Amino acid sequence: MTTFGGATGRFPPLATAGSPMQSGARTPLRDLRFRANPDYELVLFERLSPSEQELFRGLSTDPDGYGILRPREGSGLTVKSVSRDLALLLYTMREPGTFPRYALEGLGRQGDSAIAGMVLDGILEIESDGRMLSGAQALPCLSPPGDQIPQGRQGAIASLSLSALQYGQALDIAEPGLLSARLYDYNRIPASARWRSRFPDPSAVAELLDLENAAFGPFRSDGHWAAWQAAASGHGSSSPTFKLYVSPAIEQLRETLHAATAVAAVPRVFGMKVGCDLYGILRPDKIVLYLKTFSDLQETAARFLRRMSGCPGHGVPFSADLDGGTLLSWGVDPPRDAHSVPWLQNESWRIRVTNRLACALVLAKSSAADSDGVRIEPWRFAMERVRLEGVDTRTWTPSATGLYGHN
């Protein structure tokens, strides 16, 4: 049996939530002129067709919800739900003008970032040299080149994530959901004939995992995941969930799995799952541990690395770097959003990130070049878009505060 060890367990901190667009903008955004994007139609929920209302049924339960923004076909824009305050703002801004004072006061310190986000998402247009711009075309107005993503050495997972994003850009896919799935699936190992012959059925995978001898259990299988959950975790769906991804090479899966259960201190780790069929062990996030806090996650990771440092990793794209390698990484699932549409109510960290990236890629790929014939690389635009939300795209680390609605 191979043994691993020697890690010190020092991890990077959470990213600092900020407003990346603020510092480098040539002119304060509040002094520029904006307009609601005429490619969007604002539709009150009750005025949607019956089939549309059925489709968006979850939104109608939101006490602050207004309806949806329905894009013009071929615009590359996606359907968005909007709050009442935003609906009023968009009605106010049908003609170009500076941002209303009441809205600036409402946005507070995050004003510039919020405005920039609305422009990059195509909800608002910004006036530049007599033209109204949004999406990727507007990026230079909001974030001059020198203020964009710093170049430099990247960790292995960041490098993998960048490759995934550039792969997504190369795909001829204009449907954000499908593109998000392709980003999410990046770095899975194909279920080739070799793997199929090695693991012809679930019992072969079960033999590899040897879950009966794990430090705790039992693990219940649904055929794809074998999962364990603490009897009383006390962890509600309204709280964020920290996830430690353990991503070993398949050859090290059994000992990695057993090490993970050995170091997982219950109740800090209140849930765990491992892929238990061929596809499950070929995906990079083969093992996932669920924790309540970031400090719990750090401590568990440190204990794990003391035993398994040096173990070859696989690498989970769009997860946050922990030690510069590919064996361990993490994410934080947002709280459940009961007022959203069903397919977005339970987004995981990686799904939310790939969803955002996919929407940005689709929008940027549909954008025309600017007046100088310059076209921003869609992958770069997508990274800027998630960076604006507080994700440090050098490490894919979420911010400690304010990201995706939880502190």
Add this chain to the structure above:
Amino acid sequence: MPGFQYKDLMITVGSFPRPCLCFAWSFQITYKPGLHAAEALDMFVANIPAAAAGTVNPVQCMYATNNNPLLCTLHTPYQPLNTPVVMSPIHNLYAMGAGPSIGPPPESLATLKAQLRQALDNIERQEAAGAESMQPQTEAEVDELQTKLREAMTELERRKEELRRKPGK
């Protein structure tokens, strides 16, 4: 959603309100106890009657390759054209953020069983109806089929005679 909030719903006008062509949303009824979120079960139960009406042709979903469970978060369970919806059991563990969930309440299971029975009855009726439609419907059709059968029998007799005459047989 306080303040100036919005959320991307991950669909374009081109895909909305066109129905989803996802197999898992349409006819995958291999329910396994203890793995569905109650919400998923509700959707399952609510839509089984429509499925039983036979309004859906299951189509392999482009997302379903490699057992990708993403389809559960990327596709609407509410089909605009009243397409029935069934959640696959693989969805639940993936969709939840906080680890495995417990199974659905027993009363939901009872309802589920009743709905499944109704669905199977309807499918059997459709199969029976399909078998009847394969039968000849007029006397002329019967005559034509009989003629073909006689010709086939004659051809077989001829072939049999040929084989008998072959040396060594």
